[in-house]
Every structure is written in C-alpha cells, then in structure tokens.
Amino acid sequence: MTPTTVLTIAGSDSGGGAGIQADLKVFGALGAYGTSVLTAVTAQNTRGVDAVLALPPRTVTEQLEAVLADFAVRAVKTGVLGTPAVADAIAEVAKAGRLPHLVVDPVLVATSGHALGVVAAVERLLPYAEVATPNCAEAAALTGAPVTTVEEMVAAAETLAAAGPAHVVVTGGDVDADGESVDVLAGGGRTTLLRGPRVATRNNHGTGCSFSAAVAVRLALGDPVPLAVDTAKEYVARALTGGRDWKLGAGAGPLDHFGWSPERPVPSARPA
Numbered sequence: 001m002t003p004t005t006v007l008t009i010a011g012s013d014s015g016g017g018a019g020i021q022a023d024l025k026v027f028g029a030l031g032a033y034g035t036s037v038l039t040a041v042t043a044q045n046t047r048g049v050d051a052v053l054a055l056p057p058r059t060v061t062e063q064l065e066a067v068l069a070d071f072a073v074r075a076v077k078t079g080v081l082g083t084p085a086v087a088d089a090i091a092e093v094a095k096a097g098r099l100p101h102l103v104v105d106p107v108l109v110a111t112s113g114h115a116l117g118v119v120a121a122v123e124r125l126l127p128y129a130e131v132a133t134p135n136c137a138e139a140a141a142l143t144g145a146p147v148t149t150v151e152e153m154v155a156a157a158e159t160l161a162a163a164g165p166a167h168v169v170v171t172g173g174d175v176d177a178d179g180e181s182v183d184v185l186a187g188g189g190r191t192t193l194l195r196g197p198r199v200a201t202r203n204n205h206g207t208g209c210s211f212s213a214a215v216a217v218r219l220a221l222g223d224p225v226p227l228a229v230d231t232a233k234e235y236v237a238r239a240l241t242g243g244r245d246w247k248l249g250a251g252a253g254p255l256d257h258f259g260w261s262p263e264r265p266v267p268s269a270r271p272a
C-alpha cells in the first residue's frame with residue numbers, strides 16, 4: 001500500500017529529539033511517509049541548544065518546490081521558521097493553496113531557554129493555519145497576556161482563534177492541572193478541554209513537535225480537527241510513557257516515538 005505523504009517544514013535538532021528528526025519519527029510511527037524541508041540547523045542535545053543557523057529563503061523555497069513537484073502531500077506542519085523572510089516565502093505558497101491541512105507549531109523558545117524563532121515570523125503564517133499549536137509560553141508571546149492556568153489557556157486559545165487560524169490548541173505541558181495534562185482547543189465557535197493523565201518522566205524533549213506532527217498525520221488521513229487533536233494527544237502521552245525505559249543524554253531525553261506496547265497498538269493509519 002502506498003502511504004499517505006506528509007511534509008514537515010522545520011529545523012534540525014542534532015540530538016534527534018525535536019524538530020525535523022522528531023517529526024519524521026512521528027510520521028513513520030503513525031503510518032505516513034515523511035518528507036522534509038529544512039529551515040534551520042541547530043547544534044543541540046538533550047541539555048540545550050548551542051547554536052542556530054537559519055537557512056536562506058531561497059534554499060527553503062527550492063526544497064519546498066522539489067517536494068511539492070513530486071509528491072502528493074496531504075498535510076503540512078511547520079516548526080522553527082528561521083527568519084521572517086523564510087516565513088514570507090512559506091506564506092506565499094500557503095496563500096496559493098498549496099499547503100493542505102497546514103499545522104503551524106509556533107516554535108519560539110526551546111524548553112532549555114534558547115531562542116528558536118520570533119513572533120514576527122510566526123504571525124506571517126498563522127492566517128493560513130488549519131490548526132496552530134502554541135504551548136503556554138508561545139500563546140503568551142502571541143497574545144501579550146500571561147498564560148499559566150487553564151483559564152488563561154482558554155482565553156488565549158479563543159483570542160488566537162479569533163485572529164487567524166481556523167483552530168488553536170494551546171498545549172499545557174507546563175501546567176500541572178491537579179495531576180492532569182490539559183490542552184485547550186478553540187475554533188469553529190467552540191472551546192473544548194482535552195484532559196489526560198500527566199506522565200512523570202524526564203524523557204519529554206520534543207513533545208510540542210511530536211504533537212503537531214501527529215495532528216498533521218491524522219488530518220492527512222481524514223480525521224476532523226477535534227479527533228486529530230485528541231489522537232495526537234494520546235499518541236504523545238503514550239510516547240512519553242514509552243515502551244522502553246531508556247536514558248539518552250544527560251538532560252531532558254527524547255520521547256519513545258516507537259515505544260508502543262503490543263497490547264496497545266498504534267492507532268491504525270487509513271489509506272489516503
């Protein structure tokens with residue numbers, strides 16, 4: 001069977017836990033074929049980011065055109081954008097309707113504190129997003145209001161959904177809501193709280209990238225947005241729990257993207 005093709009436009013994480021590397025693992029784990037357009041190269045490991053090199057807009061456009069010319073891309077996610085000029089180049093392609101089911105993960109700052117993007121670049125793409133997936137810090141930067149509680153997540157998701165993207169999920173990885181991990185989905189005039197058990201693990205580097213990549217796969221496979229988001233949340237929770245108790249690197253380790261236990265199989269991938 002020919003798998004459904006999904007595209008990630010993002011930065012490289014040399015440690016393999018986030019960015020392009022995480023996205024391609026998620027695509028594979030969920031049964032899709034992954035293509036990639038690199039926007040930036042980071043020198044990074046589980047302890048943090050040492051350097052970031054943004055690629056020129058022309059190099060990004062050339063990769064994008066090469067992929068779109070040859071593959072039937074069914075959904076696209078973006079991560080690190082590099083520069084506003086790169087974001088403009090991607091936005092042009094999105095505006096022409098060539099980036100289906102666009103999921104925008106507005107990556108601004110790594111958990112380790114290193115800057116990975118700027119609001120001005122993210123704002124160029126948000127109007128074309130079917131789903132935007134800011135975490136609390138990113139939602140705060142985009143709205144200018146604090147986002148540290150579930151109530152503030154609701155307000156931020158509704159504010160952002162009214163300003164561009166069709167749907168917004170504010171992810172709550174940094175908010176401990178009475179032992180739960182709560183995400184807030186707003187869009188189409190509705191706001192929903194997605195609840196799940198909070199997993200206690202040090203292997204949590206790349207949760208946001210993995211979540212948005214999983215949303216893109218499920219949209220590509222035909223899920224409506226609420227189901228795609230719900231399935232992505234469950235996938236990340238299970239990758240956090242992992243099938244293997246591993247220790248990779250001295251800092252925040254990567255998720256176990258393929259660590260499914262046999263009695264809890266991967267949500268089945270449907271053909272395109």
Ligand SMILES: Nc1ncnc2c1ncn2[C@@H]1O[C@H](COP(=O)(O)OP(=O)(O)O)[C@@H](O)[C@H]1O
Binds near residue numbers: 135200233
């Ligand atoms: N400890 C955790 N337990 C369960 N789910 C989590 C945990 N940390 C993050 N998540 C989930 O991972 C996804 C990405 O969220 P988040 O960590 O906020 O993104 P980011 O990596 O961009 O900060 C969300 O669905 C969130 O609920």
Ligand SMILES: Cc1ncc(COP(=O)(O)OP(=O)(O)O)c(N)n1
Binds near residue numbers: 107
């Ligand atoms: C190259 C690259 N892209 C994105 C990120 C941020 O990833 P995220 O999933 O938000 O993970 P954490 O930073 O929360 O671990 C990154 N670090 N590198």
